[in-house]
Amino acid sequence: MIKIYGSPASSAGRCYWMLEELSLPYEQMPLSLKDREHKSAAYLELNPNGKIPTMIDGDYVLWESMAITYYLAKKSQSSLAAKNLEEEGHIMKWNLWALAELQKPTIDWFIQENFVPAERRDHKVIDTAKEKLPALLQALDVSLKNQSYLVGSRFTVADLNVASVVGLLLGLRYDLSSYGEVTRWMNQIKDRPAFQKMLSMRK
Ligand SMILES: N[C@@H](CCC(=O)N[C@@H](CS)C(=O)NCC(=O)O)C(=O)O
Known part of the structure; x- marks a missing residue:
């Protein structure tokens, strides 16, 4: 299942919006900015910027919210992706x-x-x-x-x-x-x- 790090109230919001458009199942991963978990060594392994969102799809890791929305639209071969x-x-x-x-x-x-x-x-x-x-x-x-x-x-x-x-x-x-x-x-x-x-x- 696709995993997203980041609150819907942040730049991650557009990724959740896209997942909802595509009716794809997803999991919202817990990550506390208040506790600076986005700067932890484990999270920096996923996203060296120490920012949210980050998406994990199987073994594939992607950051930058608009790259994530683009990837999801294209992966689903949906009408939200380019046709030519x-x-x-x-x-x-x-x-x-x-x-x-x-x-x-x-x-x-x-x-x-x-x-x-x-x-x-x-x-x-x-x-x-x-x-x-x-x-x-x-x-x-x-x-x-x-x-x-x-x-x-x-x-x-x-x-x-x-x-x-x-x-x-x-x-x-x-x-x-x-x-x-x-x-x-x-x-x-x-x-x-x-x-x-x-x-x-x-x-
Ligand atoms: N261009 C990036 C921006 C990411 C970004 O700035 N995220 C903010 C939340 S909206 C963040 O992680 N801030 C925490 C920090 O910079 O320490 C994207 O769209 O994914």
């Missing part, structure tokens, strides 16, 4: 964009808001994130014009990975109303049972 080389290119493009472009300002802001006490919060970090986000969201909005999802008419791993980051923005009460296509797309995705299941696992 062109789709593969688009999926890679969006996965890299989500991680390298959209996630950076989003996570910087999210950490300040959720993990730094109000009196120690670095407002410059938050302001920088707020400056960067509109151009990124505009690019996402334009890309969704005339198509239901990022790679055409069906939901793929690209949507799951990008929406997992946009979901953080919603958690920060970011106003997406000026991005009509992003709002329409995110509303569709929020209704997915697998997404709702992942959210319920965070409680």
Whole structure:
């Protein structure tokens, strides 16, 4: 059975979301960040970054949450994976964009808001994130014009990975109303049972 280290409330959340989409059985492995178990020698053997998530599938070990979602979609030969080389290119493009472009300002802001006490919060970090986000969201909005999802008419791993980051923005009460296509797309995705299941696992 597939094993995942990491809480659904962390970057591992998107891996649980994908497992739920695919109806694959999995086991959530206990790992206490509070007790720094992610820095233990045993865990560092699995993931030398000392970060979550890490996935184990038989003898195969994989870290980086978006690589895990990609692997799972492809392993299951599901409709969430690419059907041809062109789709593969688009999926890679969006996965890299989500991680390298959209996630950076989003996570910087999210950490300040959720993990730094109000009196120690670095407002410059938050302001920088707020400056960067509109151009990124505009690019996402334009890309969704005339198509239901990022790679055409069906939901793929690209949507799951990008929406997992946009979901953080919603958690920060970011106003997406000026991005009509992003709002329409995110509303569709929020209704997915697998997404709702992942959210319920965070409680
Ligand atoms: N790019 C990595 C990021 C992993 C990451 O930063 N995980 C955080 C939790 S969301 C973590 O393990 N933090 C603990 C630490 O850095 O000590 C991924 O998506 O898997």
